[in-house]
Amino acid sequence: MPATRKLSPRKRAKSHSEESDPESLHSDALDDPPPKKRTHSSRSKPTSSSKPKPKRRKRDVNKADIEKEEDQEGESDVDLKDGQQVVGRVVQAPKTGWVPPGQISQNTLDFLARLKDPACNDREWFKLHVYRRTEKEFKEFIEEFTNMLTEVDSQIPPLPPKDVIHRIYRDMRFSNDKTPYKKVKPGDESIIAAGAWCPARNELATLRNHLLHSTPAAKTLHTILSSKAFTTHFGPPRPHPRGERQSVFGHEDELKVAPKGVDKNHKDIALLKCRSLAVTYRFTDAQVVAPDSEFMDALRTVVDVMTPFVHCLNDLMTLPVDDESEEEDDGGDVGVPEEGENIVIPVIDFAHFEDGSSPARITHDDNLAQVESMFEWVCAYAELALTNDHELLDIKSGKLFSLPIETKMLAPHPKEGWKHRGYSGVGREQVSQMVFDPSELAAIRKQTPDFKESFDVGRDNCLRVSNVWLPEEVLPGFRDAASTFFNTCRQFELEKLLPALSLGLGLPGGGEFLGNYHQDAENQLRLLHYPAMPTEVFASGERGRIAAHTDFGTGTILFQDDVGGLEVESPRDSGNFVPAPPIPGTVVFNIGDFLMRWSNDTLKSTLHRVRAPPNDGTGIIKERFSIPYFMSGDRNLLVDCLPGCWDEDRPKKYEPVTPGAYIDMRLDANYYRIISACYLSVSNSVALSGNC
Numbered sequence: 001m002p003a004t005r006k007l008s009p010r011k012r013a014k015s016h017s018e019e020s021d022p023e024s025l026h027s028d029a030l031d032d033p034p035p036k037k038r039t040h041s042s043r044s045k046p047t048s049s050s051k052p053k054p055k056r057r058k059r060d061v062n063k064a065d066i067e068k069e070e071d072q073e074g075e076s077d078v079d080l081k082d083g084q085q086v087v088g089r090v091v092q093a094p095k096t097g098w099v100p101p102g103q104i105s106q107n108t109l110d111f112l113a114r115l116k117d118p119a120c121n122d123r124e125w126f127k128l129h130v131y132r133r134t135e136k137e138f139k140e141f142i143e144e145f146t147n148m149l150t151e152v153d154s155q156i157p158p159l160p161p162k163d164v165i166h167r168i169y170r171d172m173r174f175s176n177d178k179t180p181y182k183k184v185k186p187g188d189e190s191i192i193a194a195g196a197w198c199p200a201r202n203e204l205a206t207l208r209n210h211l212l213h214s215t216p217a218a219k220t221l222h223t224i225l226s227s228k229a230f231t232t233h234f235g236p237p238r239p240h241p242r243g244e245r246q247s248v249f250g251h252e253d254e255l256k257v258a259p260k261g262v263d264k265n266h267k268d269i270a271l272l273k274c275r276s277l278a279v280t281y282r283f284t285d286a287q288v289v290a291p292d293s294e295f296m297d298a299l300r301t302v303v304d305v306m307t308p309f310v311h312c313l314n315d316l317m318t319l320p321v322d323d324e325s326e327e328e329d330d331g332g333d334v335g336v337p338e339e340g341e342n343i344v345i346p347v348i349d350f351a352h353f354e355d356g357s358s359p360a361r362i363t364h365d366d367n368l369a370q371v372e373s374m375f376e377w378v379c380a381y382a383e384l385a386l387t388n389d390h391e392l393l394d395i396k397s398g399k400l401f402s403l404p405i406e407t408k409m410l411a412p413h414p415k416e417g418w419k420h421r422g423y424s425g426v427g428r429e430q431v432s433q434m435v436f437d438p439s440e441l442a443a444i445r446k447q448t449p450d451f452k453e454s455f456d457v458g459r460d461n462c463l464r465v466s467n468v469w470l471p472e473e474v475l476p477g478f479r480d481a482a483s484t485f486f487n488t489c490r491q492f493e494l495e496k497l498l499p500a501l502s503l504g505l506g507l508p509g510g511g512e513f514l515g516n517y518h519q520d521a522e523n524q525l526r527l528l529h530y531p532a533m534p535t536e537v538f539a540s541g542e543r544g545r546i547a548a549h550t551d552f553g554t555g556t557i558l559f560q561d562d563v564g565g566l567e568v569e570s571p572r573d574s575g576n577f578v579p580a581p582p583i584p585g586t587v588v589f590n591i592g593d594f595l596m597r598w599s600n601d602t603l604k605s606t607l608h609r610v611r612a613p614p615n616d617g618t619g620i621i622k623e624r625f626s627i628p629y630f631m632s633g634d635r636n637l638l639v640d641c642l643p644g645c646w647d648e649d650r651p652k653k654y655e656p657v658t659p660g661a662y663i664d665m666r667l668d669a670n671y672y673r674i675i676s677a678c679y680l681s682v683s684n685s686v687a688l689s690g691n692c
């Protein structure tokens, strides 16, 4: 409730001196205990013996406000004795709505919110509305917070609140904005942040040196950034596709190009471009003012996750890089697991899935456990009874690509980029990972394109996109074999894979949930050929057969021959690619970006790439054949976050979207010259094999 306060001459003198010294406007100085006695009389103008009006009464609007508020409160009458004048009115803190020490009240948020209003952000308003109570509340909160912080992180010194709370006064000397107090952002924008913000030059150099040499500390950083707790709070360990904040990425000071002297294809280039390595966690106002110290508990959870990150950064910025432990990262040894890595890509055995015409169920508990474990993994091998059709990979597809180019061009990929059917020659497509900025795309496209050719096949009788076939006499039986292969994949998708995923995610409908969204899917089977190349082409390590990317859709089943070179990023160690070599009788399944979005990032799409296999001494890197089968949801069904993948603590991160709109957006980024086939990226690969 507002109250007028009379100031004695002594007080008034103090107030006058405060005008010229913003620091003295601190609430402690101003908001003295209320006068013991308040008198009521008509509000007096200063008497002739009063001192002149203070200069700072510069804004009539405030005067009017004061009068209005005083009148409203019926407290406009103040008996002024000689020598007294009203220099301001202190608005008392609300009487209700306060909370026990260690919590934040709505009163405090309201006060901070009003500071954002320029009409309030002036000294007069501040003096009149200083809520000493709010400040006290915040100091008590910080005291509790520091106790919690020092309990969780023993490296943090227990400093008193006054030493850690920022002053609210702005330094206006060099600013056009002359509002004196910092404007906090009201409305669900409270954050806790941790990390290294604009580290000094030497510290940044040391940190980058660790990354460049893949030191143990750098590996620890990757492990932390990719850990489940960290990604749940701060997002996947890679830059956001639209440059937004995600994990440590997306700060304004990030470099656009590689730091001087650093290879732009370095596996840690995204981290090397960061100048600040910091993460932020946001709380809604409702969370901040939640009763029973819920907010402090929530902060503790986040601090728990942040602590190893902070310790690791301290190491990265201070520990010298041990020359002995330097590992040259020339990219030439990709495909060979690093020593001590011991990474095993699980094999998911679908043998226990029921067979039959009705949607398959998982009938074996162990099997369900395996499916669940696949969610923790980038890439798993699962069994799929496609071994017979596999000959298509070796024979038909081999024959197809050895035809003369003029013959292959009898089934050209349509000019419309989105019609992913028919033949695309070497260099038509270059896979770019989530780059949507036109200038960046142009730069990527200037690089030599991926050396591969492809033939895309879709479902027969699709009205929107028809297949483009070679004349039958050119390659007899090819059309039949490719269609059969497509149908086998489709059957596996509907009867085994989608039910397994639905059950593994605990979706309603007994395994049928995801299948219902994949009824007319315009999936693509892509026959891929990477021609043999002289070793020198890959010698620098800068070029691979296909650049690191994630696939776009629900997921991809990927068949590969025995040449090798496929690698997937370890889910626990961002930037660390591990080989996913062919395992006889299995295929690889990867989860795509759309399913990641659909599942509110519960399932992670995983980066994969194809590097040249190690040099076998012949001077030639062997050709490679592979066949991805890209699965995507029904184009026009609007999908919202999957049930069970969001709740109050895990709010939905994405707007509903149709698979069609999402994939079109991704595909736009991928093709150049003659735009060729659809490219859906795989992550969380599962390899399928055996006798389901």
Ligand SMILES: O=C(O)CCC(=O)C(=O)O
Pocket: 528, 546, 551, 558, 559, 560, 566, 608, 609, 610, 625, 626, 627, 628, 679, 680, 681, 682
């Ligand atoms: O050739 C391969 O094994 C990988 C192909 C691939 O990732 C893709 O086409 O999306």
Ligand SMILES: [Fe+2]
Pocket: 549, 550, 551, 608, 628, 680, 681, 682
């Ligand atoms: Fe892919």
